[in-house]
Amino acid sequence: MSTQKTEDSTERFGYVFNLLSDDRPGIVAGVSSAINSIGGNIEACSQTVLNRYFTIIMTVTLDYPWDCKELGEKILTEGRLKGCQISVRPAVIYPGGRVENRPDTFVITAFGRDRNGIVSAFSRYLAEKDVNIIDLYGNRTGKEEFLLISQVEVDARHDIQNLQLDLEGIGNELGFTVKLQHNNIFVATNRLRLER
Amino acid sequence: MIQTDEILTTIRMLHSEHLDVRAVTLALNLNDCASPTVDQMVKKVRHKIMRFAGRLVDTCDEIGGKYGIPVTNKRIAISPASILLSGHNTRGALELAHALDQAARDCRVDFVGGFSALVQKGISAGDQVVLDSLPEVLSQTRKVCSSINAASRKAGINVDALHQLGHIIRDVAEADSANRGFAAAKLVVFANIPEDNPFMAGAYMGIGEPEAVVNIGVSGPGVVDSALRRRIALAQETGKKLTLADLAEEIKLSSFRVTRVGELIGREVADILNIAFGIVDLSLAPTPTIGDSIGEIINTLGISRIGAPGSTAAIAMLNDAVKKGGLFASSSVGGLSGAFIPVSEDAALADAVRQKHLCIEKLEAMTSVCSVGLDMILIPGETPPATIAAMMADEMAIGVINNKTTATRLIPVPGAKAGDWVDFGGLFGKSPVMEVRNVDASEDFVHFGGRIPAPLQSLGN
Known part of the structure; x- marks a missing residue:
């Protein structure tokens, strides 16, 4: 099981995932409900639609560590996201975004x-x-x-x-x-x- | 993060509509260069200009490169030369002018403005030296520009000064007859001259300004015209009714963006040079290039012949909308901030003169609602000085009564008559010599001389 703790003092575990699908109503609702159902919190997200294809990248924190493959499958099942592809990996979550000087x-x-x-x-x-x-x-x-x-x-x-x-x-x-x-x-x- | 559509809007403006920054003008107070001898004075003047403006051109190019926007003209404006020339004579004035010309070359700027005098209420000894030296100064130097303020709302109109200037303008043009009187294009006569104008030939540094300051002139009319054309084409495609209020709104939006570009670049240039940032001048200054014309905007607004009824209303709307957009974009708006209608510098206006659609009287009417006056008007070389003085008096009256800046830049082309074409080349463009009607009918008025008193509106307290 591969996990990475957040930089926060509380014991949370961070993941980043990317979901790809044909565009249709209900994808964001499905993903967010699934994350909610397993006690997860969305830290940041960005979605776009290109040529009628939908993709979203999200960072989430969870109360306990997950296997990445299992987590991906759980989100697809709980969110009723049939036909969607998901890719998950552990992540370091920077609360409030990165603060160092950017170029x-x-x-x-x-x-x-x-x-x-x-x-x-x-x-x-x-x-x-x-x-x-x-x-x-x-x-x-x-x-x-x-x-x-x-x-x-x-x-x-x-x-x-x-x-x-x-x-x-x-x-x-x-x-x-x-x-x-x-x-x-x-x-x-x-x-x-x-x-x- | 900036959105794609925002980037696209700006890119279109930058690359398809030829957005530039028209002028970065470094204004400099030279009063501390006053000296008992001319030698000392010119040495101090050259040293001070080099110290403050030596890096101006490179800095403008560097910042322009960073943002992908060219700074078309880099200039220097100085405090009125009449102050430096108090106690000197016209020989000293000529030496000062040559020193300014050389300093401008050394700094690689286009022009240096401020060989100026403020004579709205009377002519001091230093002012008279400036006036007397102008034919030699303007014909013997290339980069020196002069402005004379001969009227103001508070002082009225100095007709004695205008009378002198009628002769001086003729003398300036004749001293430069080899260039068809071009030297007169470097002399502007003002009412209510602004102290922070970045545009030539009228830029000078006012006495209420800081030691040194950077003022900016925004991009030209091409951006506004393209935006209007695109808006009209879109309405035609969609079949949506477009009113003049919609077009005014489009002008405001363009002006907002153009002003923001000017201020961004001006502040950064000022920061690097460690000089105060002054103002953004919202003026739309045309060039003879096709697609960079105020006349074309008038055409786009539905007046097919510039000078036809409606021309004054169209340019009034343009002028007002430009100010509204610009004022919201920046809290540092100043200078002339109006649409210019310099005939030889605007191919569409020059063509309207050729086709006899546009005459001096209509131009004068238009200047009552826009900037800045009878500008780059070529007139017959034999136009009597008193008639030239009276033309200036009319323009000054518009400024004094309406509390706005007005000016004249009249060029009596030696040996030329109405209808002859004169080509000054480059940004100064070409135009037919315009007919001046009713010559020799204003002598008595001008010969009364004295000062037309300040108008009722001057007593605002």
Whole structure:
């Protein structure tokens, strides 16, 4: 049995799981009821629907340790989530979210004619440079056009201009227009309240 | 975390609609450079400008790169040169102008503004030195700009100053006849001049400002026009009825975003230079590029010929909506903050002049509801100085009575007559020389001279 205690002083056991399904009403209700039925608490969750497929990632804490496979099966059964796939693993839960200083967030946007290997080309470059992707969105915007938006963490040791030039270079090879811009520009132009 | 649709909205504005920051202007008080000798004065001036503005261009480029938004123009505005020139003569004025020109080149800025005098109530010795030196200063330097405040709500209109300026503007243009009088494009005559305007040729640093301050001019009209066109196209697709109030709302939204971009970049540039952040100027300043025109916005708002009835109402709505969006976006709005209608700098306006849809009188009417006045108007080289003075007096009257800033930038093109095309190149654009009607009919009025008293509205206490 593999478990990991939370950083909280109370004896709780943390798990992270991911569930994939065709999109339909009732999936969130099923998952949350199942967690509730075994005394679990949802610490954080994020869900999205893409091309009519549903996925959710959740961190939960439980009163006692579970086998990951059994826990997954329990959630599917209790939640009546027939046809859903689930993957579970133990996790360290950071109460209230991570508090350490995070690097600045930048946004990469890439737009061009769709072809194989777009996400791979950009993500391989970012991995080489040790740049962490924290959010990724990709979609065909027209019949043949593909739009990629990636939010990445760039720490102070990186030269932004060099990253921009490299990314634009990769874009040129693929026939894509690529921009790397600091996140604050998107905050400033969209959010009513600004923090100074 | 920022949402995908928010990123997409901003990206569209940045890349398809050519959003930029139109001007970052570092304003600098040079009063402590006053010296008994001209040599000492110009040395101090150059040293101070380099100390404060030496890193301006690199910093703007660095911050612009970080956000993926170009800063199109970097400028310096100084406290009025008339203060430095008290006790000196026109030779000293010319030396100062050359020193400013060189400092601007060394800092790699586009222009340095503030070769200025405030003469709304009277002309001091230093002011007179500035006025007398303008033909040489503006024709012999490339980057030095001048502004003269000749009227205010509190003081009225100094017609003696306008009379002089009528002659000076002719002399400036003739001194630069090799460039078809272009030097006159670097001279603006104001009523109610703002102390924190970042736009040239009228930028100067007012006496109520800090030692140094960074002021920002936001992006141009292209962003607003694209947003309006997209909104109209969407309504046509969906068959939904669109009213002028809906279009005003669209302008407000664009203005909000554009202002936020300006303030973000301005504050960061100011932080890095360790200089106070001043204001965001909401003015929409056109360029001769297609798609960056106030005239095109008037067209988009449904006036097919600029100058036709409705033009004044359309630009009034635009001007007001821009302010409303910008004011909500920032608590540091200032400068001129209105839509500019500089004829040669706006291809659609210049074309409306060519087609005789737009005349000086209609432009004057439009300036009563927008910024900033009869701007970049090419007039025949032989236009009498008294007529030029009276044209300025009319524009000053609009500003003084309506408590707004108005200005003129008139260019009497040497040897040119109405209808001739003149091309100044670059951002200054091209335009036909406009017809000035009823010349030689204002001499007696101007020759009375003196000052038109401050209006009733000046007594607000």
